Amino acid sequence: MTMQNVAAGAGLTLNLLDYQNGQTIVIATADVPPGTYSRIRMEVESAELVRAGATVEDPDVIDPIFVPSGKVDIPVTFTVTAGTETDVTLDFDAAMSVQVNSTPGQHPYILRPVITPVGTSQK
Secondary structure, rough: HHHHHHHEOOEEEEEEOOOOOOOOOOOOOOOOOEEEEEEEEEEEEEEEEEEOOOOOOOOOOOEEEEOOEEEEEEEEEEEEEOOOOEEEEEOOOOHHHHHEEOOOOOEEEEEOOEEEEEEEOOO
């Protein structure tokens, strides 16, 4: 699955399957005022499901995934202290995040992101 993510004002296209088994990527950096925060909001512009074909005669199949709100609020509490850098690590469960719509309609696949905070650290 490829997800187009707009983070901190800049577009970023990711193949989520490239980031498994402990592989990570920085998707956003921002200067924020010191304080305690209780969520992170991600804006998702578009997503697609790519099913790899086995041969040249059987090419990849790409299906759009409907993103209902375009926003994902991730509940995570963390504190930003002046003069330090705070890292927040999130785990996106791609397999659990794509809902297959079994009723006929215009959206056979729907993105309902399952994102779990897995840690915070300060430097």
